[in-house]
Structure formats: C-alpha cells, structure tokens
Amino acid sequence: xxxxxxxxxxxxxxxxxxxxxxxxxxxxxxxxxxxxxxxxxxxxxxxxxxxxxxxxxxxxxxxxxxxxxxxxxxxxxxxxxxxxxxxxxxxxxxxxxxxxxxxxxxxxxxxxxxxxxxxxxxxxxxxxxxxxxxxxxxxxxxxxxxxxxxxxxxxxxxxxxxxxxxxxxxxxxxxxxxxxxxxxxxxxxxxxxxxxxxxxxxxxxxxxxxxxx
Amino acid sequence: xxxxxxxxxxxxxxxxxxxxxxxxxxxxxxxxxxxxxxxxxxxxxxxxxxxxxxxxxxxxxxxxxxxxxxxxxxxxxxxxxxxxxxxxxxxxxxxxxxxxxxxxxxxxxxxxxxxxxxxxxxxxxxxxxxxxxxxxxxxxxxxxxxxxxxxxxxxxxxxxxxxxxxxxxxxxxxxxxxxxxxxxxxxxxxxxxxxxxxxxxxxxxxxxxxxxxxxxxxxxxxxxxxxxxxxxxxxxxxxxxxxxxxxxxxxxxxxxxxxxxxxxxxxxxxxxxxxxxxxxxxxxxxxxxxxxxxxxxxxxxxxxxxxxxxxxxxxxxxxxxxxxxxxxxxxxxxxxxxxxxxxxxxxxxxxxxxxxxxxxxxxxxxxxxxxxxxxxxxxxxxxxxxxxxxxxxxxxxxxxxxx
Amino acid sequence: xxxxxxxxxxxxxxxxxxxxxxxxxxxxxxxxxxxxxxxxxxxxxxxxxxxxxxxxxxxxxxxxxxxxxxxxxxxxxxxxxxxxxxxxxxxxxxxxxxxxxxxxxxxxxxxxxxxxxxxxxxxxxxxxxxxxxxxxxxxxxxxxxxxxxxxxxxxxxxxxxxxxxxxxxxxxxxxxxxxxxxxxxxxxxxxxxxxxxxxxxxxxxxxxxxxxxxxxxxxxxxxxxxxxx
Numbered sequence: 001x002x003x004x005x006x007x008x009x010x011x012x013x014x015x016x017x018x019x020x021x022x023x024x025x026x027x028x029x030x031x032x033x034x035x036x037x038x039x040x041x042x043x044x045x046x047x048x049x050x051x052x053x054x055x056x057x058x059x060x061x062x063x064x065x066x067x068x069x070x071x072x073x074x075x076x077x078x079x080x081x082x083x084x085x086x087x088x089x090x091x092x093x094x095x096x097x098x099x100x101x102x103x104x105x106x107x108x109x110x111x112x113x114x115x116x117x118x119x120x121x122x123x124x125x126x127x128x129x130x131x132x133x134x135x136x137x138x139x140x141x142x143x144x145x146x147x148x149x150x151x152x153x154x155x156x157x158x159x160x161x162x163x164x165x166x167x168x169x170x171x172x173x174x175x176x177x178x179x180x181x182x183x184x185x186x187x188x189x190x191x192x193x194x195x196x197x198x199x200x201x202x203x204x205x206x207x208x209x210x211x212x213x
Numbered sequence: 214x215x216x217x218x219x220x221x222x223x224x225x226x227x228x229x230x231x232x233x234x235x236x237x238x239x240x241x242x243x244x245x246x247x248x249x250x251x252x253x254x255x256x257x258x259x260x261x262x263x264x265x266x267x268x269x270x271x272x273x274x275x276x277x278x279x280x281x282x283x284x285x286x287x288x289x290x291x292x293x294x295x296x297x298x299x300x301x302x303x304x305x306x307x308x309x310x311x312x313x314x315x316x317x318x319x320x321x322x323x324x325x326x327x328x329x330x331x332x333x334x335x336x337x338x339x340x341x342x343x344x345x346x347x348x349x350x351x352x353x354x355x356x357x358x359x360x361x362x363x364x365x366x367x368x369x370x371x372x373x374x375x376x377x378x379x380x381x382x383x384x385x386x387x388x389x390x391x392x393x394x395x396x397x398x399x400x401x402x403x404x405x406x407x408x409x410x411x412x413x414x415x416x417x418x419x420x421x422x423x424x425x426x427x428x429x430x431x432x433x434x435x436x437x438x439x440x441x442x443x444x445x446x447x448x449x450x451x452x453x454x455x456x457x458x459x460x461x462x463x464x465x466x467x468x469x470x471x472x473x474x475x476x477x478x479x480x481x482x483x484x485x486x487x488x489x490x491x492x493x494x495x496x497x498x499x500x501x502x503x504x505x506x507x508x509x510x511x512x513x514x515x516x517x518x519x520x521x522x523x524x525x526x527x528x529x530x531x532x533x534x535x536x537x538x539x540x541x542x543x544x545x546x547x548x549x550x551x552x553x554x555x556x557x558x559x560x561x562x563x564x565x566x567x568x569x570x571x572x573x574x575x576x577x578x579x580x581x582x583x584x585x586x587x588x589x590x591x592x593x594x595x596x597x598x599x600x601x602x603x604x605x606x607x608x609x610x611x612x613x614x615x616x
Numbered sequence: 617x618x619x620x621x622x623x624x625x626x627x628x629x630x631x632x633x634x635x636x637x638x639x640x641x642x643x644x645x646x647x648x649x650x651x652x653x654x655x656x657x658x659x660x661x662x663x664x665x666x667x668x669x670x671x672x673x674x675x676x677x678x679x680x681x682x683x684x685x686x687x688x689x690x691x692x693x694x695x696x697x698x699x700x701x702x703x704x705x706x707x708x709x710x711x712x713x714x715x716x717x718x719x720x721x722x723x724x725x726x727x728x729x730x731x732x733x734x735x736x737x738x739x740x741x742x743x744x745x746x747x748x749x750x751x752x753x754x755x756x757x758x759x760x761x762x763x764x765x766x767x768x769x770x771x772x773x774x775x776x777x778x779x780x781x782x783x784x785x786x787x788x789x790x791x792x793x794x795x796x797x798x799x800x801x802x803x804x805x806x807x808x809x810x811x812x813x814x815x816x817x818x819x820x821x822x823x824x825x826x827x828x829x830x831x832x833x834x835x836x837x838x839x840x841x842x843x844x845x
Contacts (some may be wrong), residue, residue, distance in 0.1 A: 113324025150689025
C-alpha cells in the first residue's frame with residue numbers, strides 16, 4: 001500500500017514540507033514565548049491582573065483550532081498571518097501558566113535574600129527569579145511546541161504548508177502514501193523536538209540535578 | 214571555648230569598617246485588619262544606640278517585633294515613625310537598593326541562590342558593585358576560608374550539595390563579601406542542630422575577633438543572646454524595649470518581671486557562664502613537694518592552718534591531697550601518701566563548667582592550674598556561690614569549713 | 617463590519633435552524649459523536665488507569681503512552697484513519713477515542729499515585745479489601761485530578777470533532793467547511809462561533825460538575841491525613 005518509490009522520488013518535496021512545518025512551529029512558539037514573558041513579568045507583581053489575563057488566554061485556548069482559524073480568515077485572509085495569529089494564541093495559555101508557576105516556585109527566602117542584598121527589582125527578576133523558573137518554563141515550552149506541531153497541521157486547511165499540506169493533498173488525491181508519510185513525520189517531529197527541548201532544559205539547569213554531595 | 218571579647222578592637226584595623234546604629238523612637242504598627250498569625254510584630258518607640266564594632270542582640274518572645282526592627286535597618290520594612298541612623302545618617306535618606314549593598318544580611322533559611330555556584334553566591338554583592346571576575350573569585354575564596362570552608366572543595370558546588378551548617382557558613386561569607394560596616398543576622402543558627410549551632414556561634418565570635426563589625430543579631434534564645442552579645446536588648450511583645458545593657462547586667466538585675474521571667478529562673482546559673490575561673494581570687498594552696506621531708510611540710514603555716522596539703526612534683530604539678538596528720542612522720546614525702554585529686558581548673562574555664570566539674574567529682578574545691586599544669590590556687594564551691602551574691606559577702610574561706 | 621452583519625444575518629435566518637443541515641441537527645450530531653467518543657475512551661482508559669494507579673505496576677508504560685499521545689496531532693489521526701475506514705463515523709470516532717485515551721489514562725494514573733500512601737495503609741490496616749480501598753479511599757481523593765483530565769479530554773474531543781466534518785462527518789464543523797467551500801463568510805464565522813461557544817460551554821460545564829462532585833475537604837488541596845487534635 002505504501003508507495004516507497006514515490007517517497008524516494010519526492011524526498012525534496014517531503015523535506016521542504018518538514019522544513020516549512022518546523023519553521024512555522026518555531027516561529028509561533030517564539031512569538032508566543034515573547035508575548036507570554038512580557039505579560040508574565042508585567043502581571044507578576046500585580047496579581048489581580050492574572051485572573052483576567054489567564055481567563056482571556058484560556059478562552060483562546062478552548063476555542064477549537066478550526067473555529068479560531070475560521071474567525072481569522074475573513075479578517076486576515078488565507079495568509080501566514082492568520083496561521084501565526086491562531087498558532088500563537090494557543091501557546092499563550094500554556095506558556096503564561098508555566099511562567100507564573102515557575103516564578104512562583106522561587107522560595108521566599110531566596111527572594112528575601114536577593115532583595116536584602118541590594119538587587120533592584122529588574123535585577124532580581126532577570127538574575128535570580130527567571131533562571132530559577134527555567135525548568136518549569138522549559139516544560140511549558142515543550143508542551144506548547146508539541147501542541148503547535150499538531151496545530152500547524154490544521155493550518156494546511158487555510159493554505160499553509162507543512163506536513164499538513166502533504167496529508168491534505170494525499171487525502172484529496174486519495175493517495176494514502178502521502179497521508180502516512182505526513183503522519184509519521186509529524187509524530188517524529190513532535191517527539192524529536194520534545195526530546196531536544198528536554199535536553200536543552202537539562203543542560204541549561206545544572207543545579208537542578210545536584211543533591212547533597 | 215570562646216575567648217573573652219572586647220568590642221571595638223580588632224587586629225585588622227576593624228574599627229573604621231564598623232558603623233554605629235541608632236534607633237530613635239522607631240515605631241511600626243500594622244492595620245488591625247492586616248494582623249495574621251505569623252505576621253511580623255509591631256514595634257513601639259524603640260530607642261537604643263549600638264556602638265561601632267559591638268554585637269547587639271535583640272532578644273524576646275515570638276512576635277515581639279525584633280525581626281521587624283532588624284528589617285527596618287535595611288528598609289525591607291519601613292517604619293511608621295521615627296528614624297534609624299547608620300553612622301549618623303538617616304537610612305531613609307539613602308537609596309534603598311544602594312543602602313542594602315552596604316549591609317550584610319543573614320537569615321535562618323540562608324536564601325542562597327540555588328542556580329549559582331557557591332563562589333558566585335558569595336561574590337553577589339561585589340559583582341553588583343562592579344568588581345572584576347578575577348577579583349570576585351579572589352574575594353569569594355578569601356571569605357570561604359574565613360568561615361572555615363575550603364574554597365577548592367566547595368567553591369564550585371551548588372547550594373543543594375551542601376549541608377545546612379555549611380550553607381549557613383556560606384550565608385555569612387556572602388554577607389561579609391563587600392566588607393560592610395554593619396551586619397544584620399535574623400536567627401541565623403536557628404535551623405541547625407545544637408552541635409552545629411554551637412560550632413557556628415563560636416566561629417562567628419572568632420570572625421568577629423578579627424573583623425570587629427557592628428552586628429545586630431536577632432534571636433528568641435536567651436542563652437544565645439548571653440553568649441553572643443556584647444549588648445543585649447530584651448524586647449517585649451509589641452516591640453517595647455524592656456532592658457538594654459551588657460548580658461551580665463541583665464542577668465544580675467532584671468529591670469522588670471517580664472525580663473526576669475524571660476531570662477529564666479536559672480539566671481543565677483546563667484551568670485556563672487559569663488565569668489571565668491580567672492575572675493575569682495583563688496585561695497593559696499598549701500603545698501608539699503615530692504621528696505620533701507614530711508615534717509618540714511607539716512610545719513608550713515598554711516598546711517597547719519588548712520590541715521591538708523597538696524602534694525606537687527618538682528614542677529609544681531598536682532599529684533594528690535595529704536592530710537596533715539599523715540605528714541607527722543620521718544622521711545620524705547612519697548606519692549603513695551596522697552589521696553585522689555580534685556578537678557584541675559583552667560583559668561579560662563567558665564564558672565558554670567567549674568562548678569559542674571566540682572559537683573560531679575563530689576568535692577568542694579578545685580585546683581587552678583596554669584598552662585604548664587602548675588598549681589596556682591584553689592577555688593571552692595563556696596567562693597563560686599559567693600561570687601553570685603551581689604553583695605559579695607563571703608562566709609567561709611577555709612577548706613575545712615567547706616568540707 | 618461586513619462580516620458581523622453577514623454572520624448575524626446567517627444566524628438570524630430561520631432556514632438555518634431547520635432540517636438535517638440546520639443548526640440543531642448539526643449540534644446533535646456533534647454532541648453525539650463527542651459523547652460516544654468520550655464514553656468509549658472512559659470505558660477503556662478508566663479501568664486500565666485504576667489498575668495501574670492502584671497497583672503502581674506499568675506506571676512507566678502509562679506515562680509514556682500519555683506522552684506519546686500528546687505528540688500525535690488530532691487532525692493527523694483523522695486523516696490517517698480515513699484511507700482505512702473511508703467516509704462515515706468510524707474514522708472520526710476511532711480518532712477521537714485515541715485522542716482522549718492518553719489524557720484520561722494519564723490523569724487517572726497520576727491522580728491515584730498522588731494519594732497519600734498513609735491513607736491507603738490506614739485503609740489496609742483496618743481490613744479493607746483492595747477494591748474497597750480503591751473505591752472508598754483512593755478514588756475520592758484522586759477525583760479532582762481525574763475529573764480535570766476528563767474535562768481536558770472532553771474539550772479536546774469537542775474541538776477535534778469539528779474537524780470530523782473534513783472527512784465527511786457531520787457536526788458543527790460542517791458549517792465551517794461548507795462556508796469555506798461556498799465562500800459564505802456568514803456561514804463560516806457562524807459555524808466557528810457555534811463551535812467556540814460549545815467548547816466553552818463544555819469546559820465550564822465540566823468545571824462546575826467538578827466543583828459539585830469533589831468534596832470540599834479534598835478540594836482544599838490536601839489528600840493527607842489530618843492529625844486529630
């Protein structure tokens with residue numbers, strides 16, 4: 001059933017799809033991270049804002065992807081912009097929650113010591129609290145990335161590329177091989193990125209692994 | 214055993230690196246609605262002055278505002294009214310962040326940054342002040358050695374790899390890194406076991422000998438206060454100053470019922486730990502030398518008076534006691550004539566430990582010996598008890614009366 | 617603004633509320649598909665999760681399955697099953713069940729594992745049978761986590777069921793797909809709106825149910841023994 005010859009003949013097309021998929025995913029997660037970080041740092045000292053912000057991000061998250069893209073299409077058309085807006089929206093809740101949880105995990109005594117030693121608010125956030133929040137934030141980035149990979153597939157419906165496009169064309173032409181290839185590569189991409197991020201997270205936080213010597 | 218301290222003196226020209234602290238009518242109150250259990254206590258009209266280079270201990274029951282008072286010095290908490298002066302300058306007049314870089318701060322849970330190595334932690338304030346990486350490392354190594362940690366072993370570790378006692382040493386090192394003129398310590402040794410605590414206290418006293426910093430030390434433990442403080446401020450609930458003075462003064466004359474109760478019913482015994490054997494005037498020892506003709510020793514007026522003689526060797530080192538009737542014979546004195554000995558007391562031994570030793574040995578007098586082991590005098594339990602009595606009236610000075 | 621009037625116009629049109637292509641029918645289709653998928657997923661995942669969570673055996677396998685499940689995009693599953701099962705309900709149903717399984721399994725497992733061991737030992741010490749411990753002690757304590765997992769799965773199912781329209785299934789997704797194909801922005805956005813509302817309603821509904829079902833003492837966050845006096 002699987003047409004291996006087709007696969008070998010079209011490796012470049014397949015590779016291009018993977019590349020498109022990857023780029024879209026990374027772009028969406030980066031933008032989402034930037035927005036969530038800014039939001040998180042702004043909200044962190046003003047807890048009353050957290051409820052509404054998280055609520056808003058939460059609604060964006062609950063709306064089924066197809067619906068969200070459908071909302072966007074009449075406004076921003078079948079473009080990369082629509083896709084990115086939708087993709088970024090889905091990452092916001094996860095990332096924001098993890099950023100807040102990560103920052104919250106910093107112990108009170110560490111905070112007190114940092115303040116007492118004469119670090120300004122900005123210095124405390126950047127030099128102490130964010131680095132310590134990193135493990136939790138990285139966990140959030142992993143979930144957001146894997147979720148986004150899945151969602152990039154849906155963007156194929158609004159004309160974007162990636163492996164979703166591959167699967168969709170296979171579907172339209174009743175050519176199962178493309179569907180299978182797209183599926184397997186999507187899963188492989190998801191697992192691969194997840195492991196890569198996990199490794200990066202471990203390397204960036206050497207202190208988290210140490211116990212009493 | 215901690216050596217006696219005199220504050221304001223240091224071998225490293227420490228006095229110029231120590232600031233004076235003045236509390237002037239400092240008050241902090243919280244809204245009634247904001248009071249919750251475990252919240253910081255209020256402070257009422259606190260006024261006291263701490264001279265440069267002294268350790269001032271703020272001691273009192275939980276919630277009495279001692280921690281609040283401490284935190285008002287580095288402005289982690291702002292007073293409702295009143296002011297705090299460091300070397301004569303109001304702390305409120307200075308930028309808070311900059312102020313804190315010049316104040317060492319040590320807390321019970323230490324608060325080391327888990328994501329940084331030990332040496333990075335220690336070098337935190339020097340780094341903030343712009344020291345080069347090399348200088349940071351240098352300073353960190355210097356301070357780690359000062360607090361008794363080998364920089365080669367611990368410097369590159371992470372806080373999670375150290376024990377509680379080691380972490381607190383790092384905390385102290387970190388606080389000293391920028392050579393601040395004042396240190397604030399909030400129950401720094403409360404989270405470690407008593408053995409480690411004792412060691413850390415002694416280390417701090419040793420360091421203080423060298424650096425002579427002004428230290429404000431908060432504790433709820435009156436014994437720690439007496440041991441560590443040059444000056445002790447006893448604080449009552451509500452942040453009221455109940456008494457302020459050297460530990461001996463507080464123990465000898467509590468200013469109120471509260472202070473008396475807080476110090477404890479055993480304050481007499483506590484006072485004993487403040488004085489040492491060398492603070493007492495020892496009684497002269499009736500001595501008899503090994504090999505000396507017995508009758509000559511018996512003729513010694515002191516021996517005749519006390520009816521006992523301490524047998525010593527030719528270096529004046531004690532061997533044992535001989536009753537004067539044993540000396541009534543011909544020939545030289547030999548070792549087997551002596552009965553077992555009283556405890557030997559080093560002049561640095563606290564009176565509390567000395568009394569303890571005498572009680573354990575079930576004797577009423579101990580022999581004071583110098584560094585070479587030579588007998589220099591006698592201390593009786595009676596003499597110790599007399600020292601305790603404020604009027605200092607003694608009722609007996611003889612061994613016989615004491616036996 | 618044109619979109620808004622188109623949408624409002626489409627929703628206001630009574631014709632769109634009748635018949636087999638009307639809003640109510642599509643809603644029912646959507647709900648049925650989602651409900652069936654959830655039911656099947658629960659029927660499969662819960663017993664397995666209970667066993668693995670109570671005994672602790674197979675924990676790593678369960679966690680790995682859950683992790684893997686997250687990596688597989690829902691849309692991909694739909695497209696994958698289509699060549700095998702063709703049009704109809706089977707492909708979407710299977711895809712939705714497989715989508716929900718890992719989430720439910722993971723939460724049941726984690727929820728049970730999170731119950732304080734002392735509670736379980738106390739139960740055993742009192743002579744309760746394993747099944748009694750599971751139902752009477754562990755399940756109530758693990759309920760918040762389990763229900764949260766079911767809620768996540770339900771929302772995911774409702775969301776993905778939208779995509780079922782792509783392979784000829786019914787449900788509210790049809791409005792989006794058809795609106796797209798017919799270039800009818802009113803239908804498109806209305807469909808999206810309806811789907812969004814449904815998803816939010818399901819999410820809120822489950823959250824409320826959780827609040828009702830979980831006893832206040834457990835919700836206070838503790839599944840630990842409270843010392844007497």
